[in-house]
Structure formats: C-alpha cells, structure tokens
Amino acid sequence: MKKLATVILIAVLILVSLPAGIGKVSAETIGDLNKEINELEQEKSKLDQEKNQLEGTKKETESKLGENEEQQGSVKQEINTIDDELSNTQSKISTKENEITETNTEIEELNNxxxxxxxxxxxxxxxxxxxxxxxxxxxxxxxxxxxxxxxxxxxxxxxxxxxxxxxxxxxxxxxxxxxxxxxxxxxxxxxxxxxxxxxxxxxxxxxxxxxxxxxxxxxxxxxxxxxxxxxxxxxxxxxxxxxxxxxxxxxxxxxxxEHGELEEHKMSVEEEQQLISAEQKAKEKAIAMAASKKGELEQLAKEEEARKAEAARKAEEARKAEEANKSKSSSTPSSSSSSTPSSSTKSNSSPAPSSSSGSGIFIMPAAGSISSHYGMRHHPIHNYNKLHAGTDFATPTGTTLVAAADGVVSTAGWVSGYGNTIMISHYINGKSYTTLSAHLSSISVSVGQAVSQGQAIGKTGNSGDSTGPHLHFEVHPGGYKNPANPMNYLK
The missing domain is CATH 1.10.287 (Helix Hairpins)
Structure with missing residues (x-):
C-alpha cells in the first residue's frame, strides 16, 4: 500500500509541476491565434483591394496627365503661332511708324x-x-x-x-x-x-x-x-x-x-501604394510570427497532452497494482489516509492580463508637451485649411522616440511632407492599428523589424514640411488612412 500511494503521489506531482509555459497552453489560446491570423489575412486581403483601387486611380491620373500634356502641347503651339503673329505685326507697326515718320518729315519739308x-x-x-x-x-x-x-x-x-x-x-x-x-x-x-x-x-x-x-x-x-x-x-x-x-x-x-496637382496626386497614390505594400509586408510578418507562435503552442500542447497521458498511464498502473495487491491480501486494508493533494491545488493558468491603467493602449512615444491637437486647422506652410491627422508634441531635436506598442515596422524612411517617418503595424486585443511618427532626425529600425513597446526606434527632429522641431504622432485604427485622435489611445 505504501508503494501504491507513493506511485499515485508521483503521478499527481508530475501533473502539478508541469512548466509554466505549458500551463498557459490551451485550446482557447490557439483559437485566439487562429482568429488573429484569420483577421490579419482578411486585413491583408483588404489591403490588396485598396492597392488595386489605388492602381486604378493611378492609371486614371496618368490618363488625365496624358490628356493634360497633349492639351498643353496644343496650347503651346497656339501660343507660339500667336507669338509669331505678334512679332510680325509689331514689325509691320514699326515699319508703318517709320513710314509715317518719313512722311511727316516729307510734309514738313513741303511745308517749308x-x-x-x-x-x-x-x-x-x-x-x-x-x-x-x-x-x-x-x-x-x-x-x-x-x-x-x-x-x-x-x-x-x-x-x-x-x-x-x-x-x-x-x-x-x-x-x-x-x-x-x-x-x-x-x-x-x-x-x-x-x-x-x-x-x-x-x-x-x-x-x-x-x-x-x-x-x-x-x-x-x-x-x-x-x-x-x-x-x-x-x-x-x-x-x-x-x-x-x-x-x-x-x-x-x-x-x-492642374498638371502639378495631378503629378502630386499621382505621387501621393504611388506613395500610398508603397505604404500599403509596406503594411502588407508587416501583416505578413505578423501572420508569420503568429503562425510560428501557434506552432510553438501546438507543440507545447502536444507535449502537455503527452505528459498528461503519461501521468494518467502511471496513475492507472498504480491503481491496477493497488487492486492486485488488494485481491492478494487477506488482511483488512489500513485505515490510514493517502497523501493525495487537496482539490485546492493551484491552477497552472496565468492570470489574464489586466486592462490598461491609462485611458488607452499606447504609451507616449516621446516626452514633450502638446503643441498642436488633432483636427481641422489652417496649415502653417500650405496656407489653407486641412485635417491635422495627428497630435504634435514639442520635442527638441534628438529626443528619444520609442515604440508606442509591440508591432512590426512597415515604413522606415522618407515620406513626402512627413520627412523621416516610422510606421508600425500593431495587433492589440484582436484589433489592428498603425502608428505613425514623423519629422524625425534619425531612424534606428528597418522595415519588417519586430519591435517591443518602449523600445527606442529613432530620434525626433525637424525634417519634411515642418516649422520647428517636434514629433508628429498619428494613430490609424484598422490600418493606415484611417486617422483618429491619438489622445483617445494614449495612456
């Protein structure tokens, strides 16, 4: 009996002492990853559609550019023709004026x-x-x-x-x-x-x-x-x-x-296509990371199942051995209680992460006071009213910029108007976000790189269309081109 109790105790201890990482593995966790991968795939497909729409817009703009250039050529030819006629007419006027001057001289001589x-x-x-x-x-x-x-x-x-x-x-x-x-x-x-x-x-x-x-x-x-x-x-x-x-x-x-506006629109479309392509790559990286994590969890789940099966097998062997011993024994079993663990054994699952202590899901990307809020305003450089799609923070050039949350870098380079820019794709609580940090003096990450919340990714500055050193920070729920007030998402 003592031997049987020892075997059962060992089996229970094996179950209780499984690694913490294995304790977190559950069908629900793998299901969450599957859901995340599916949603990322859907967003990637949506980005494909947006990219195709932009390609159509680009072709339409190029067609308009062609028509504009043809019209410019025609007008230029007309202007050259009018210039020639004007030059010829002016020459004739000068000739007539000379003849009139000569005639006046002749009249004066005749009068004399x-x-x-x-x-x-x-x-x-x-x-x-x-x-x-x-x-x-x-x-x-x-x-x-x-x-x-x-x-x-x-x-x-x-x-x-x-x-x-x-x-x-x-x-x-x-x-x-x-x-x-x-x-x-x-x-x-x-x-x-x-x-x-x-x-x-x-x-x-x-x-x-x-x-x-x-x-x-x-x-x-x-x-x-x-x-x-x-x-x-x-x-x-x-x-x-x-x-x-x-x-x-x-x-x-x-x-x-009009040609300049079309060229600018075309460049904007091309740039947007590049940004979408970059975000697609970031989504692909996030999908790959989620798939890898899912694989790891599935492997851990298999290992956990194998350990559970092994523990169950040993427990079953111990039970059978105990029954065999009972059938062989003619004496009354001992009344001593087995040292089985109580039902109050600690759960192996880690507690669910607590909600953000602040009002949002992103940390401040850089230290600085707000110098310009999100919303419509009179542009200080282009001199017309337009949406200010982010929040500006007054930061001296060289201030450290950090990732507002875990994610994958989709853009790290020069973007017209924004100057040196970093865009990061995030997947938080089942939703996608893109953060944008602009007017930087330097960039220390690259496209496709995975970053952690709080990780230094660059330094603020005054590049692009900027009137002074500051950080321009944007938040796009659901992906780029959906700007929202960043203050609603910052802690």
Whole structure:
C-alpha cells in the first residue's frame, strides 16, 4: 500500500509541476491565434483591394496627365503661332511708324518749301510793284516822246536837225546825237518789253511751283492718312493678338497648375501604394510570427497532452497494482489516509492580463508637451485649411522616440511632407492599428523589424514640411488612412 500511494503521489506531482509555459497552453489560446491570423489575412486581403483601387486611380491620373500634356502641347503651339503673329505685326507697326515718320518729315519739308515759295511770291509782289512803277514811268516817258515826235514830224524833224549842220563836223555831231536819242528810245522799248516778260514769267513760275508743292503736299498727307489707318488696323490686330495670348497663357498656367496637382496626386497614390505594400509586408510578418507562435503552442500542447497521458498511464498502473495487491491480501486494508493533494491545488493558468491603467493602449512615444491637437486647422506652410491627422508634441531635436506598442515596422524612411517617418503595424486585443511618427532626425529600425513597446526606434527632429522641431504622432485604427485622435489611445 505504501508503494501504491507513493506511485499515485508521483503521478499527481508530475501533473502539478508541469512548466509554466505549458500551463498557459490551451485550446482557447490557439483559437485566439487562429482568429488573429484569420483577421490579419482578411486585413491583408483588404489591403490588396485598396492597392488595386489605388492602381486604378493611378492609371486614371496618368490618363488625365496624358490628356493634360497633349492639351498643353496644343496650347503651346497656339501660343507660339500667336507669338509669331505678334512679332510680325509689331514689325509691320514699326515699319508703318517709320513710314509715317518719313512722311511727316516729307510734309514738313513741303511745308517749308511752300513757306519759301510764299515768301518768294511776296518778294515778287514787291518786285512787281517796283516794275509796275518803272513800267508806268516808262509808259509815260514813251507817250511823251511819241507825242513830241508826232508834234515835230517824227523822223523828218531828225533829218532837219542833221541837214541843218553848218559844217561836216557839225553834221557828224548832229548825226551822232540823233542816233543816241534813237538808241535810247529803242532801249527803253526793249527794257519795257523785257520787264513785262520777266514779270509775267516770274509770276507764272512761282505760282506753278506753289501749286505743284501744294498738290504734292495733299498727296503726301493722303499717304500719311493711309499709313495711320494701316497702323491703326495693325494696332487693333496686335491688341486682339495680345488678348488671345493672355487667354492662352492663362489657360497654359491653369493646365500647368492642374498638371502639378495631378503629378502630386499621382505621387501621393504611388506613395500610398508603397505604404500599403509596406503594411502588407508587416501583416505578413505578423501572420508569420503568429503562425510560428501557434506552432510553438501546438507543440507545447502536444507535449502537455503527452505528459498528461503519461501521468494518467502511471496513475492507472498504480491503481491496477493497488487492486492486485488488494485481491492478494487477506488482511483488512489500513485505515490510514493517502497523501493525495487537496482539490485546492493551484491552477497552472496565468492570470489574464489586466486592462490598461491609462485611458488607452499606447504609451507616449516621446516626452514633450502638446503643441498642436488633432483636427481641422489652417496649415502653417500650405496656407489653407486641412485635417491635422495627428497630435504634435514639442520635442527638441534628438529626443528619444520609442515604440508606442509591440508591432512590426512597415515604413522606415522618407515620406513626402512627413520627412523621416516610422510606421508600425500593431495587433492589440484582436484589433489592428498603425502608428505613425514623423519629422524625425534619425531612424534606428528597418522595415519588417519586430519591435517591443518602449523600445527606442529613432530620434525626433525637424525634417519634411515642418516649422520647428517636434514629433508628429498619428494613430490609424484598422490600418493606415484611417486617422483618429491619438489622445483617445494614449495612456
């Protein structure tokens, strides 16, 4: 009996003294891991769908970019055509302006010539007046001479003078005097005729010149009017072309702005695809870790079952041995009680983890006071209202950054706007979360790395679109692109 009691006691002690790790193994624990793996697989599948949707969005954006670039090319060609027309029109305007300047010079010269001819006409008027006086005097003299000749008998009187000479010398003298008188009369007549002819010629010449210049001036003025009309047409054309150019340049600016926005959207989509791919890899790592843990637990469960089976077998052998001993023994069994353990044996299961002592599930990622809360705000750099998807903590550059909870790093590098960024995928109490820490000065973890809560992962800083050293911290329940107020999740 003593031997049987000893065997039973050993079997019970084996059951009681199983390792603590094995005591935690249960169908419920393995079931939790199965549930976690299934949920992670579902989230990974959801990420695949989001990635495919983003690929469609990317292709649509690329198509719009292509259309925008074609339109830009067309508008640029139109702008070049208008520029050529403007250049040609401006050249024509300059030519017309030069022609108008030359015409103005010509008109000015003609005006000067007309003024000179007018002055010459005035001078001729004075000369004509003098000639007229001279002609009047000669006319009077000639009339007087003719009257005298008529009264004295004309040439007969001259003959009487000549024939009345007293001597040959007197005859010569008288003849010479008569010739002189006759020559003077002849000169007076010729001068009178010449003066009259010159006067008439000068008047005709000056008046003809003046008329010619005035006619030419009218023609030049008509030419000037035509040139000014042509210039006005060209100026109107230039104004129209300037308006067209302004419209095309405005359209071009709008297209360039739209192109920039599409490029930015495309980059945002590509970046989001990269982040989703990184999160997928993190999910895969988490699934692999959960599967590995599940395998370990299953192995521990098998070992536990084997130990239980072995203990049961030994207990059964001890029971059978006791019954055999009873059948062989003829004496009454001892009334001494066996040293079996009481039913108050300690449970091997560890107590369930207590709920967070704080208001959330994440610890503070870095020491610092809040400098900007989650919510809509006026962006200090881009100058428009938008969602501030996280909480900013005022931290000097170089402040240690820690993992807010256990997880797998999905992103560790530069993200536009955020600068140096770390994103971690977490699976806590059956739910997925992604935390994001941005504007870091350094990163000390890599993509795919498993991290523990409180583990140093980098240092805060001022990289990316930042106005000063701080930590930008985001929490995304269910995975990235679902921002929520981090203060609702921090302890």
């Amino acid at each position: 010539k007309i003024n000179e001819l007018s002055d010459r006409i005035e001078e001729l008027k004075e000369e004509i007046e003098i000639l007229q006086e001279r002609i009047i005097k000669r006319d009077a003299l000639l009339k007087e001479r003719l009257r005298a000749i008529q009264q004295s008998g004309g040439e007969m009187k001259y003959m009487g003078v000549i024939l009345g000479a007293n001597s040959f010398g007197d005859f010569i003298s008288r003849t010479s005097a008569v010739n002189t008188i006759m020559d003077q009369d002849k000169d007076i007549m010729e001068a009178q005729a010449a003066d009259k002819k010159a006067l008439e010629g000068s008047k005709k010449e000056v008046e003809a010149n003046k008329e010619e210049v005035e006619t030419k001036k009218v023609a030049v003025e008509d030419k000037k009017k035509s040139l000014e009309s042509q210039k006005q047409d060209l100026v109107a054309l230039k104004s129209q072309l300037d308006k067209q150019l302004a419209e095309k340049e405005t359209l071009m600016a709008s297209l360039e702005e």
